[in-house]
Amino acid sequence: MTEEKYKALVELFLGRDDWAMPINNASLIDWNGEKWISGTNGHSVLLLPEGMVGGVSEVDKYPKVVNVLPEIPEMREFPRITGDALSEALKGFKKEKVFSTKPCEECDGKGEFWYGSHTYDCKECDGSGKINDKYLWSEYNSYEQVCIGTSYFSVVETGRLESVAKALGDAELVANSFVGDDGKTRGSLFRVGVGYVLMMPCTPSTVQEQPIVRLI
Numbered sequence: 001m002t003e004e005k006y007k008a009l010v011e012l013f014l015g016r017d018d019w020a021m022p023i024n025n026a027s028l029i030d031w032n033g034e035k036w037i038s039g040t041n042g043h044s045v046l047l048l049p050e051g052m053v054g055g056v057s058e059v060d061k062y063p064k065v066v067n068v069l070p071e072i073p074e075m076r077e078f079p080r081i082t083g084d085a086l087s088e089a090l091k092g093f094k095k096e097k098v099f100s101t102k103p104c105e106e107c108d109g110k111g112e113f114w115y116g117s118h119t120y121d122c123k124e125c126d127g128s129g130k131i132n133d134k135y136l137w138s139e140y141n142s143y144e145q146v147c148i149g150t151s152y153f154s155v156v157e158t159g160r161l162e163s164v165a166k167a168l169g170d171a172e173l174v175a176n177s178f179v180g181d182d183g184k185t186r187g188s189l190f191r192v193g194v195g196y197v198l199m200m201p202c203t204p205s206t207v208q209e210q211p212i213v214r215l216i
């Protein structure tokens with residue numbers, strides 16, 4: 001794996017919305033006595049050992065990733081899921097292309113035009129002010145759920161775990177979703193090769209049309 005490939009994995013986990021600026025960049029955090037590169041969108045976290053991706057600074061403003069990471073329990077064997085098993089579980093779900101965006105040139109990124117005392121949505125960007133720029137990758141666009149251990153995760157987040165498992169090795173369920181000392185639900189922690197993925201569970205859906213896929 002090249003540094004570029006590790007960087008692409010981290011970017012997969014970063015927020016891309018304007019409002020989420022503090023989590024649109026990777027940061028360096030202290031965890032378990034070591035430094036880790038952390039990438040998160042607020043729903044899941046990817047941790048890679050320090051130095052695997054350059055140019056990452058020690059900012060952990062929001063969210064405080066360290067606060068939601070569990071201690072690694074002392075166990076020799078953890079339940080294991082291969083990247084292929086994750087792909088098999090996700091094969092019924094569709095992927096869509098993800099692009100980086102740039103300000104719309106028609107409306108100068110405003111998304112609307114003034115005419116007299118009215119505003120009109122820009123047709124070029126559908127009122128968003130942004131247009132697609134560069135193709136980044138394809139990812140699942142379904143919010144159906146997959147069950148791993150005793151917790152339910154969105155297909156989108158499970159797809160991120162799949163990408164990491166394909167790149168770094170089998171995913172081991174190190175800590176099942178648990179409730180912290182503060183009473184808040186923490187995520188499930190997976191060790192994947194040299195890295196870790198923490199995924200926040202969702203409330204099991206009672207209305208989803210497709211059956212829940214169960215893994216381990």
Ligand SMILES: [Zn+2]
Nearest residue numbers: 104107122125
């Ligand atoms: Zn526009």
